[in-house]
Amino acid sequence: MQRDVTSRIVLNITEPADLVFAIGVSEHYAPTAESFTATLDGTAVTHTELSDVHGTRLHRVESGTGELVVEYSAQIEGAGAAIETAxxxxxxxxxxxxxxxxxxxxxxxxxxxxxxxxxxxxxxxxxxxxxxxxxxxxxxxxxxxxxxxxxxxxxxxxxxxxxxxxxxxxxxxxxxxxxxxxxxxxxxxxxxxxxxxxxxxxxxxxxxxxxxxxxxxxxxxxxxxxxxTAFLNVMSGRADLVEVQVTATVDALPNDDLDQLVSIG
Structure with missing residues (x-):
């Protein structure tokens, strides 16, 4: 099973802001292709990646004022690794x-x-x-x-x-x-x-x-x-959400038997 996912978030930053995005796929996957970019008025902005205890990947962006565009894409072949549970x-x-x-x-x-x-x-x-x-x-x-x-x-x-x-x-x-x-x-x-x-x-x-x-x-x-689990947390400053675009496709969309137990793979 091949899945392709993308997201694009546009923000109007009116006060310098510290932002945390949760839009990347969990670290339990091994994407065959992946990209995360952030630009402020067309100029690249650096980011820092962090992970929590469940493999959630957080991208932290410190932005000045202007239009911030954050874009993510990934291609995944097969299922992800199992999550350990204590x-x-x-x-x-x-x-x-x-x-x-x-x-x-x-x-x-x-x-x-x-x-x-x-x-x-x-x-x-x-x-x-x-x-x-x-x-x-x-x-x-x-x-x-x-x-x-x-x-x-x-x-x-x-x-x-x-x-x-x-x-x-x-x-x-x-x-x-x-x-x-x-x-x-x-x-x-x-x-x-x-x-x-x-x-x-x-x-x-x-x-x-x-x-x-x-x-x-x-x-x-x-x-x-x-x-x-929010896709965006504004830790400080002010950021107004302008646009969110998300896509997610799979090579063959299956039926879903609601009587079956299913795990996220």
């Missing part, structure tokens, strides 16, 4: 977090999924429940919305669906986390967010939006919730 990771991803308030949603999870003991069935049930209880409405949520507010609003976008899945699964004692991905087949194309749950000794994808085949997803960032 006991502390499973503990971390069973606790509540900023956007996945599993403690607040515990009564809802207990009422809706009582009696489901099979882990694979539980995963499918949570995904189906979230998918049928929410409406996908672009622009309907705020960047600060968490799972509880999403459930009350009954609508959201991919990150909201993922946060609600993560919170419900954690409420049921299942370690769950958020993953930012490139998603071949997604329409309209954009950065995408899905959940991962620790089922039968591996991380399994949960995408209640069903907007892209799970087997084609390309991991970018992994963390507790959107606070760990």
């Amino acid at each position: 006991d502390i990771d499973l503990l971390t991803y069973t606790r509540p977090s900023r956007y996945a308030e599993s403690d607040a949603l515990a009564p809802t999870a207990a009422a809706e999924f009582a009696g489901i003991d099979d882990p694979a069935q539980l995963l499918a049930s949570v995904s189906s429940w979230v998918g049928t209880h929410l409406s996908y409405v672009p622009g309907s949520s705020l960047p600060t919305d968490g799972a509880t507010r999403t459930l009350l609003a009954r609508q959201g976008v991919c990150r909201d669906y993922a946060h609600l899945c993560v919170a419900l699964l954690r409420s049921l004692g299942v370690p769950a986390r958020l993953v930012a991905v490139y998603a071949p087949g997604l329409d309209p194309m954009d950065f995408h967010a899905v959940a991962e749950a620790w089922i039968e000794g591996a991380w399994r994808v949960v995408d209640a939006t069903t907007l892209a085949p799970r087997s084609t997803l390309v991991r970018i960032a992994t963390g507790r919730d959107a606070a760990d």
